[in-house]
């Protein structure tokens with residue numbers, strides 16, 4: 221028989237994994253829908269748990285990614301001009317590379333959620 | 346090293362690294378010819394240097410794959426290699442045939458080479474990546490079949506692991522698809538159509554199985570994670586690779602005269618092709634995160650993780666970038682293609698072979714891992730080569746976007762050569778990055794000779 225404690229831990233890891241997955245999905249195939257799913261999962265988490273940690277991490281990654289990707293791209297277009305080829309040289313190259321970096325980060329977050337760890341510290345007991 | 350015959354891999358790896366050096370030297374020659382058109386002309390014209398660069402790449406990767414198989418197959422099968430002498434014999438045949446072919450490219454005009462090698466009897470020459478004289482192609486088939494026989498007999502009479510079976514399937518596919526290089530119809534549409542059966546079905550089909558098998562093997566060894574876990578991942582990865590990659594060939598059939606439905610089939614299926622590469626990233630990260638031990642070979646772990654990330658970047662992301670028909674309509678055959686070709690080949694196949702070499706070479710030299718100083722030099726070489734390859738890709742991507750815009754997108758398009766002048770600055774920067782890559786390769790080779798305190802096999 222499992223004690224309540226371990227089942228709770230498994231549940232938290234499950235929630236954390238779902239949150240990390242939603243974050244990754246928002247960054248890749250289903251933007252916005254992934255974010256809504258993340259909000260929905262966040263509301264089921266409690267303060268101080270690994271699940272809450274990964275939901276919040278998901279918010280951070282996606283909000284920073286959105287800001288860094290769209291804001292900087294928009295600025296490039298604004299200052300470079302929509303009809304300048306050089307604008308698109310910078311925007312497309314920048315967007316593709318930086319977008320991928322965020323995806324790789326979110327993948328790492330996902331495997332950390334799977335093992336019940338935070339991004340940097342292993343607190344698996 | 347558990348079995349004596351595994352050490353044959355060392356021979357293959359040394360040849361692979363030697364040819365790798367040649368490939369990169371010709372790469373930087375090519376890069377310079379892009380900006381100084383008459384550099385080394387008429388001694389080494391651009392088309393010859395290009396042929397040497399790409400053919401050396403393919404040949405050394407084949408040495409790398411075979412070496413990897415000779416190392417991992419006996420250990421997985423728990424027995425000696427079926428016929429070590431055959432593996433050695435084939436090594437020399439392949440090396441001599443390869444060297445003669447390259448010398449042929451360099452020393453006589455291509456048309457003369459075709460004549461000397463009696464291409465008329467069975468014409469197969471003159472197509473990108475498949476420039477080898479017919480007789481060399483026959484040699485490649487003989488080497489491949491002997492190799493398959495050798496590892497096949499070893500695997501079938503030994504322990505049958507998923508890693509070994511995936512490796513055997515991938516290698517069989519490699520040999521089978523190469524046979525299409527002998528089919529050279531007069532009809533240009535059919536020619537291109539079947540040409541891709543070799544080129545695409547290799548890198549986006551069966552080679553992915555070889556890659557997954559090597560990566561899985563090294564990850565089991567360095568992380569100590571359960572085989573069962575790794576096998577489940579392998580199944581999903583190879584299933585996804587084949588489901589998406591086979592029909593994904595259609596992304597090369599958009600504009601070659603094939604029926605229009607290929608624009609749909611090619612776009613949809615190839616858009617899914619990043620999935621297996623993405624799964625490999627997830628797989629490698631997951632296994633390293635759950636590792637049961639800290640293997641002293643830090644460099645091999647770095648290469649394994651690097652492969653997982655860079656293959657996704659080069660094949661997955663940079664492939665997806667131009668794989669939808671409406672995008673490819675503009676980007677087809679531009680520098681975007683070259684950008685993707687470089688990062689994908691490097692990130693997936695160059696890096697996975699270097700991962701295997703990094704893990705196995707110290708063991709074949711009687712140590713568990715390279716000494717600390719050697720590993721530091723090797724890790725420097727990892728970063729120098731990988732970062733410079735990222736820059737080569739970024740510069741070529743920039744060149745490609747500008748090329749598409751000026752030559753194909755703008756209201757009054759420029760001609761090809763006028764456009765090339767406009768994007769010259771990118772070619773200079775690519776050349777600089779290429780020289781950094783060469784320096785990284787120098788560091789890599791140095792790492793094998795750096796002395797320090799030995800890490801004994803426990």
Ligand code: HEM
Pocket residue numbers: 473548549596597615616618619659660661663664665666667668669673676677678679682685686687689690693694
């Ligand atoms: C490791 C795997 C891969 C390698 C080594 C690779 C390599 C290459 C190379 C060398 C070419 C140029 C062929 C030529 O015309 O000479 C090419 C073309 C192409 N690749 Fe890949 N590739 C890989 C994976 C992918 C993936 C996963 C996708 C799609 C998601 C993709 C999409 C394309 C497309 C659309 C072209 C045609 C470009 C054009 O129209 O000019 N590749 N690839």
Ligand code: HEM
Pocket residue numbers: 369372373374375376379395398399402682683686687690691695775776778779780782783
């Ligand atoms: C491991 C590293 C490298 C790999 C895997 C690699 C691979 C390739 C491939 C697959 C092609 C054919 C591209 C296509 O068909 O689209 C190619 C062509 C070429 N490579 Fe590399 N290469 C490497 C390093 C370099 C370096 C360091 C340079 C020079 C700075 C270089 C310069 C070139 C040039 C100039 C071409 C001809 C492109 C053209 O025809 O327009 N390569 N290489």
Ligand SMILES: [Fe+2]
Pocket residue numbers: 545549593594596597
């Ligand atoms: Fe392809």
